[in-house]
Amino acid sequence: MDSVDLNVLRSVLAWCQAGQRVRLYTVVQTWGSAPRPPGAMLAVRDDGMLIGSVSGGCIEDDLLERLRDGRSAAGGAAVQLVTYGVSREEAARFGLPCGGTLRLTEEDVGDASWVAELLARCENHRLVARELELASGRVTLHDALPGDSLQFDGERLRAVYGPRWRLLLIGAGQLSRYVSEMARMLDFEVLICDPREEFAFGWEDSHARFVPGMPDDAVLAIAPDERTAIIALTHDPRLDDMALLTALGSRAFYVGALGSRVNSQKRRERLAYLGLAAADIARLHGPIGLPIGSHTPPEIALSLLAEIVALKNGTAVSRPVRQQQACGQPA
Structure with a gap:
């Protein structure tokens, strides 16, 4: 992953330690042309402060609207899937290239202990795989190998995080x-x-x-x-x-x-x-x-x-x- 996204996780940890509520978004699938690759991350604080990027800006604006109008709290599942750009009109609305589609996971970061452990492993120059179970929101960390990549099957996300180059x-x-x-x-x-x-x-x-x-x-x-x-x-x-x-x-x-x-x-x-x-x-x-x-x-x-x-x-x-x-x- 990009170390830019590691900076997102550093902010997530700091915000959680300060008592802020944080939502974390991860790009898990793209079709056609998309502004950010799978694995790109964005974190939004409960007061609307954000860090990271999943698009050129329009999707970020809509994610903030989801926070304000309560859509991000709906659905009942621990982790929600959010899709943009299904239709040509929606792709144009959110600034996606023609035919582009983007799917994100949206998760509440309650217990940030996994964030601290993941960052510590990366600081020790280790590759880490994070597995997120969508139904329960449970996060587990495993050692990863060079060449491992993001995997998503609709029920479980496995994302790979690496140390800085x-x-x-x-x-x-x-x-x-x-x-x-x-x-x-x-x-x-x-x-x-x-x-x-x-x-x-x-x-x-x-x-x-x-x-x-x-x-x-x-x-x-x-x-x-x-x-x-x-x-x-x-x-x-x-x-x-x-x-x-x-x-x-x-x-x-x-x-x-x-x-x-x-x-x-x-x-x-x-x-x-x-x-x-x-x-x-x-x-x-x-x-x-x-x-x-x-x-x-x-x-x-x-x-x-x-x-x-x-x-x-x-x-x-x-x-x-x-x-x-x-x-x-x-x-």
Whole structure:
């Protein structure tokens, strides 16, 4: 799920702990074109305050009207199903694309203990499946596996919640600052390792967290999983190669290193000389980033994160044959 939806659950927990009544809406089915995918969430407080999104805004307005006119309390079931866009006229009314249909679960969050437990598991970087029984409103939590997805059969909803995507940067130089800021806007958790003390200046007000130790120790310390990307940006083989030797044998979905095509090939030769298996070396992204003709540090950061987001979202990334570019630029 999107970490945007985890923010919805954080607000649900805070509101419930403050004594507010909260209704939670989850997109469970879509037909045709729909503004938000299954799993998207919206929470509405009893005073009309809301967080999250299940559409472009019109459906949110109607959900508030349901709260005001009592429709959300009708029906008797612990969890109700709400459907929008069945007819062409209704689709147009609620701003859905022509033919789009959206179905939501509507549930009262009385006991928020499951919310606290789910968030705690995600903070520990675990995938969690939440099962909601519509007839009783009972919620149970289970461990989930990578690749698990939302399931709904009309009686039971099984939604998968994941921890934030993480980005470990080896090196705290100028490029890392741009990567860190852009990654934060994309809601990545940014981690940085740089044993060179002189590079730590100016990071005090950033949202990144420094991981102490040498780069290979930092990779081991964060226990990379399928939601982790690791990028070596120091341009110093004594630091970058240490991190790559460990990272390429991990479960990280992306491992990359700054450098031109020539330097990237030399790096692969060094890693082979150091005993890294060919299959692990083949996982290395280098040069990093999509080929957008980048020259400046902000442009290189943009191309790098575009590649990472594409792979995160399951989009195949192809690289056309290009002339050799300056060190650090995509090629």
